[in-house]
Amino acid sequence: MIPSINYAIMADALHALKEGNIRHCEALGFTLDEINALDQLSLEELFTVSRAATPFVxxxxxxxxxxxxxxxARQEYRRQQQIKRAIRLGGSIALLNHYFGLTSNDVCLRRRLLGVSVPYGRTPEPDEETDAEIWRQWQKFRVENLESPDALMAMIQVTDALLPKARGLSLTTVWKRIALCEQEVVANRRTTYAG
Incomplete structure (x- = not known):
């Protein structure tokens, strides 16, 4: 049997009263006189009131x-899906901390829950062809602010696009290569404008 609204409100109010939180009872709509009356009810009286068929709320x-x-809720759901996707694509602890603020313990626990194992050692550098393809794909999805969640989503799209061709490619590798290339672009612009 589903408890009545009377029962749920009475239980909530009595719990608040027990903790001395009279303001919560007032926020529920009870007057001070009603709060005092509730506080003095016997268990049987309380049961009778809380089980009454006529709702008082x-x-x-x-x-x-x-x-x-x-x-x-939708935003948090999307965030959790992005985290899962990033982990499955080989996102490093540094990447997941950078974009989501996750600690190394959080990342390790999530990896375990998702059944994702990470090879030990340094991430292998991509060959020149893969490196060039990362940059070409990035130009399709490019986002100005590399720090933004949109940039991470674009990097995930780049990784997804290249995975069938470049075995072992991880989101972390794509992230590092794009960041490095973007730094070079900015440096080249400065050199051009300075000259």
Missing amino acids: SITVRHDILHHLLAQ
């Missing part, structure tokens, strides 16, 4: 808050 939906919470 009405519910209203705060649509603005609900819409905000739904948007937050």
